[in-house]
Amino acid sequence: MMPSTATAPSTEVSSPPTRRRRSRGNRVAAVLLILMALLMLAPFVWTALSVTKPTDVAFANPPVLSGYTPTLEAFKNLWETTYFAQYLVNTAVVALISTVVALVLGVPAAYALSRFPGYVSAILLLLALVFRSLPRFSVVLPMYDISRALGIYDTNFALAAALVAINQPFSIWLLRNFFAEIPKELDEAAMIDGCTRFGTLRRIMIPLMRPGILTAGVFVFLFAFQEYLTALVLTDTASKTVPVFITTQLGQTLPMLQQAGAAAMLLTLPVIAIAFIAQKYLVAGLSDGSVKG
Amino acid sequence: MRRREFAVLIGPSLLVMVGLLVLPLVRTIQWSFQEVTYGQVGTFVGLSNYSQALTDPRFGRAVFFTLLLTIVVTSIILVIGYLIAVGVNGLGALRPYILGSMLVAYVLPGVVGAVSFSWLFDSNFGGVLNLAIERLTGREFLWFTDTWPNRAMIIAHTVWHLLPFSVLMILAGLQGVPKELREAATIDGASAWKMHLYVIIPTMRGIIGFVCLITIMDVLRTFDSLIPLSPQADAIGNESIMYYVFDNAFRDGSQQLGLGSAVNVLSILLILICLFPFIRDLLKEAKTKA
Amino acid sequence: MRYRTYLRTGLTTLVIAATLSGVTACGAGSRTGAADATAVECDYTMPEAETTVNVLAYNSSAIDPFTNTMVKSCTRENVTLKHDPIDFSGQVTKTTATLSGDTGSYDIIETYGFAVPEIASAGSIIALDDYVAEYEEKYKLDALNEGMRSALSYDGKLYALPMQAQMYVMAYRADVFEDLGLTPPKTFDDMIEAAKTIREQGDIEYPIALPMNATADVSTIYQAAMNSTGTDFLDAGEPQFDSEGSRQALEGLQSLLPYMDPQVTTFDQPKVQQQMYNGTAAMAIMFSGRMNDLTLDTNSKLAADFAFAAPPSIDSDAPYLFSRLSVDGWAIPENTQLDKDMLFQMIASSVSEDASRASVPAAYPAREGIVTDESSKYAVAANETTAGTMPAPNDPASAPVTNAIRPVLVQVLTGQLDIEAGMQDMQRLAEETVAGN
CATH class of the missing domain: 3.40.190.10 (Periplasmic binding protein-like II)
Incomplete structure (x- = not known):
């Protein structure tokens, strides 16, 4: 496209003075990025500190930064005096189920959208976009009313179903772009070899798409894991999730506040582990597909 | 692909979306013309919910604030997100750590992150960042009751929460840019800026447009973060549209479901207007492909 | 490459599995509470x-x-x-x-x-x-x-x-009061006098703490102040927001504002407790259910210094205390x-x-x-x-009326609206609510 601009600077790269300047620039950039990352971590770190301080100095003003014995009392209380374990299981179960179902429904749909040309696909994709942008309340409040009428209010099932629907547009959109990257010739070759359309999807496309599906899965799982509003409205006691539980612990006594902080830590740590492990993978998966979106 | 195959493949997903998104939406539209509470059959009241919302100055303030927040946050996220992505792209061994720690903000549940964030500014809970800012500027800011400091805090929080997603996306986009182009652009100086502005960004138009779109959608529905960050949002003009709905249709046992639904419908219209340029592009693209 | 991918996926699964099994193994909370x-x-x-x-x-x-x-x-x-x-x-x-x-x-x-x-x-x-x-x-x-x-x-x-x-109880710092020769205030004016002394000599900038968060907290505070004058929100179903008692209550609360944290309209009862725990306030009034927390030394190093008294009246002529039951x-x-x-x-x-x-x-x-x-x-x-405390019978309209007037009340207390206009607004909103109920 623009060969002259593209090649001219690239010869400059090798010249010594520029390289030195560049490495200094890189170092400055690295320091700035580290500062940025620390700033981004600040709320998390501050909460972690408050949770592990003895209650009487946990939220002192001015803050107490040293001279105390760290304690895990808040975690112990959380474990022993609340149904935290049950909430965590609820959250994980709902997130896992809704992720699996969202993918089982979304992968074929996205494949179809990527292979079926014309207006129908475009309009369906557009609809997905509009669905993605709907104010959560406009679907969740009727869901509340309907789920009560159907007698499924406050069940993991209702919450998982709602999350599948709410996350469906995003997963379809993301997956469609992954499929669009795979040349159509591959399908044709497979079908000439005697595969049916569904066989092609199952035997050729899905194995090829593994990184893309995993990327979409991670996103859908994260959405479901941290979803607050839908869970707040659709759950009560039996299927309460951790984010809802945490907010009900706020605004009460200090030990409960610390427990809320501890719950936030426990909810986030496994997800952070996933994030650290998966980030490289996510970037790779995303750059395979969504870029041309 | 045959029409029948298409229908079978897309059917289940479509069915779920129609059943669980379209039907509730229809109910919302119905409610918006009714006076109604949960579990009851409403009475038709025509457009009165709409006129009530549109003449309520509080709703006007909520729309203004939500749009302001959307514009500011989206611009900040695009600029900073791009800069960070470029920086991270040039990193070596440090990269996973920087990226991993940034993702923490994204994976904390929104309302929990907002509570943690509010503690940094609330002197009743230590307020370590508030203290640092006071020491640096020598001024005292009323983060929770003064309109502009509160806005600054809400903007900072929203950027904090949404930035990692856009960095991830833009980074992914950068990796799709041919290597020579990228290397050329890592050199400092005027030529690098030009390189980014005229070569790299145009090749990444798709992904930047997408980040923009998702950010706009997410900021437009800001709601739960305001509970800890702006306890008297309405009184200082920092209430978002969704918070207004929550306050009227759910919170403290309030059951003005009709009004809440009317506001929902109005905000869907508003969102569609905001998204119009993207929708037009998508349709144009489909036309050229067809 | 393949191998590393599997390794990573495996690790992730392990972390999730470990968390989940940890959860179930340790058993659902044994509820020591x-x-x-x-x-x-x-x-x-x-x-x-x-x-x-x-x-x-x-x-x-x-x-x-x-x-x-x-x-x-x-x-x-x-x-x-x-x-x-x-x-x-x-x-x-x-x-x-x-x-x-x-x-x-x-x-x-x-x-x-x-x-x-x-x-x-x-x-x-x-x-x-x-x-x-x-x-x-x-x-x-x-x-x-x-x-x-x-x-x-x-x-x-x-x-x-x-x-x-x-019921409302006043908690105060006995050590600060004793050092400065103060006694628990009997009226709002006493409270202001004490606050002035503490601010000048006791090194506490905002000595008074009340829960005035723009939710149920602030309307309860207002109702308590009105009750002190012998009036209530509703008298036999009739709104009383344009009464003399309402004016006195609003004026009284406004007179306390300079001695409270400027962000007081965002403070709920836990935040008021927090001000006492941290020593940033010297007297606080809130519901008695929150008082036991103040006596626990696990919550604050100042626990031993807190003493308790009945809340003041709005002025010396007032028939009742500044309180709600x-x-x-x-x-x-x-x-x-x-x-x-x-x-x-x-x-x-x-x-x-x-x-x-x-x-x-x-x-x-x-x-x-x-x-x-x-x-x-x-x-x-x-x-x-x-x-x-004034005996104040409740009315089916009390709750909806209180919700209706709250935004105006917050505007009056934050100074966005003057008292007279606020009283008229609240009266109108309350009358509409009562009529619609």
């Missing part, structure tokens, strides 16, 4: 089917003892009582949700005098008089304070069984599917003599003869307040 609670007799007829009784009650130091006693004492054999932690505003939301419709999530709900008329008149909770008559002797229900019973009654019938009352009790939803006789016996046992005794010092039980001046550090103050 309830485990440490007092066991009392809870002698209902055992149902044949497995039964779960869901209890809705917000958590606070004063409510918890009753809830925990009930959960512990009544859970046995086929019956499990389940109580999830929830905050006050969550309880309000859940109450409306569970009471609307044919079935609800909860079988026993905590409620309070302010809310009873609205839900009782809607027929959402049942009248308890027949059960009281039947079980009066078994659970010694006649010892429940008469006034508190009437606070939870509507139209001559009892709709909730009183467990405890909360809020009575908490247990109610049974109309739409519960469970045996209401069984549910009644559960709530009756939670307010029994042993249970009430065990709730002291955190609570001020409704049962007579339990709270003596020695019961807790704030018992004297609480008894004195109870005697000086």
